[in-house]
Amino acid sequence: MPIETWFPLAIYYEELVDAPQYQKLLVETVLQLEKQSEQKILERDGNPEMAWTGDLHGVEQIHSDPRFAWIVEQVEAHTLIYLQEIGVDVTKLQLFIQRAWPIVSRPGQSVGDHCHNTAHISAVFYISVPDSEEDAGSLVFFDDVRVNEVSPGLGSENTDIVDQDNFLNQLQVVYEPVAGRLLLFPAKQRHGVTMNETDDVRVSLSFDIVITASDRIKGVYEFLAPAPQQWRAFSQ
Numbered sequence: 001m002p003i004e005t006w007f008p009l010a011i012y013y014e015e016l017v018d019a020p021q022y023q024k025l026l027v028e029t030v031l032q033l034e035k036q037s038e039q040k041i042l043e044r045d046g047n048p049e050m051a052w053t054g055d056l057h058g059v060e061q062i063h064s065d066p067r068f069a070w071i072v073e074q075v076e077a078h079t080l081i082y083l084q085e086i087g088v089d090v091t092k093l094q095l096f097i098q099r100a101w102p103i104v105s106r107p108g109q110s111v112g113d114h115c116h117n118t119a120h121i122s123a124v125f126y127i128s129v130p131d132s133e134e135d136a137g138s139l140v141f142f143d144d145v146r147v148n149e150v151s152p153g154l155g156s157e158n159t160d161i162v163d164q165d166n167f168l169n170q171l172q173v174v175y176e177p178v179a180g181r182l183l184l185f186p187a188k189q190r191h192g193v194t195m196n197e198t199d200d201v202r203v204s205l206s207f208d209i210v211i212t213a214s215d216r217i218k219g220v221y222e223f224l225a226p227a228p229q230q231w232r233a234f235s236q
Contacts, residue, residue, distance in 0.1 A: 005167065009141065011175070012082040012184040016125075019180030022070050026127045029067045030102040030203050033059050051109040051137075051193070054101030055206070062205070063100040072097065074182060075123050075207050082121070082184045092217055094227055098208045105137050105202040111193035113142065119187035119208035129179040130200035137196040139175045139183065144190055146171060177202060 037057040054060055062068045075097065083090050098119055103111070116122050130136040148168050153159055162169055174194075175183065185191070187208060196202050215227035 003168065007147065009143075009173075009186070009189065010082075010086050011141065011173075012078065012085070013175070014078055014182050015178065016074055016180050016182055018070070019127075023127060023179070025067065026071070026205075027203050029065075030104060030127065030205075033062075033102060034104050049109055049195075051103055051105035051111050051196070053103050053111065053206075055099060060099045060101040062102060063097040063207070068100070068205070071125055071205060072100075075125070075209075078182055079121060079123070079184060079209055092214050093224075094212045094214050096210045096212070096228075098210045100205065100207045103202075103204045103206060105193070105196045105204075107196055107199055107201075110137060110195040113190055113192035115190045116187035116208050118210075120211045121209040122185055122187040122189075123207040123209065124183045125205045125207075126177045126179050126181050126202070127205065128201070128203040129177045130196070130198040130202060132198050133176045133178060135197040136177050136200075136202050138177065138194045140172050140192050140194060141175075141185065142172045142190045142192075143170070177204070 033054065034052055034057075037054070037059055054062070063072050076095070079095060080090050083093075105111070124139060149171075154161055212225045212227050213221050215229045217227075
């Protein structure tokens with residue numbers, strides 16, 4: 001008797017072959033941006049266990065910085081591929097990088113669970129990763145829907161009833177960081193980053209992407225915002 005699985009979460013990833021030639025510049029640029037914001041950090045907001053994330057320190061528009069032009073081009077190209085692979089007609093859309101920021105994770109630091117509610121697609125690019133990838137802080141996606149959890153809390157560590165993890169009962173999936181790797185995923189998916197347990201620094205970039213209707217498409221869209229060119233800002 002078969003058991004069929006449906007409604008998969010689509011996580012896209014690609015190793016960018018040109019990444020090594022940009023690594024040095026990108027690392028230097030990110031660390032420079034972090035240093036320039038040091039006075040705003042105030043001892044890392046009193047939480048030394050939290051990785052430095054540029055979006056919390058006024059560094060969230062790196063997509064407009066020419067030093068990041070290569071990775072911006074890569075994000076744009078692979079986002080189109082990702083959307084086409086999940087069946088989206090990209091000719092009817094406009095896509096915008098809404099925000100983009102660097103992350104610096106030093107030994108003992110992590111990023112708490114969260115989702116990006118103001119975006120539609122999120123991207124992560126790993127610039128530099130310690131040699132011990134499995135200990136450098138992994139990206140974890142959480143299944144909040146839990147469609148196969150037939151009894152609420154059945155998979156909880158406090159219940160301890162599920163004796164074997166498999167693809168039918170897993171509540172999370174883990175992606176280890178890989179230098180030069182780009183990942184794309186639905187921005188609404190809750191995720192976090194585990195602690196960097198190495199002695200080295202992990203450097204990455206995050207992008208938030210927004211989808212609207214194409215400016216060429218006219219009409220009413222209940223679930224797709226019209227092109228921003230059609231918007232009117234308040235005069236106040």
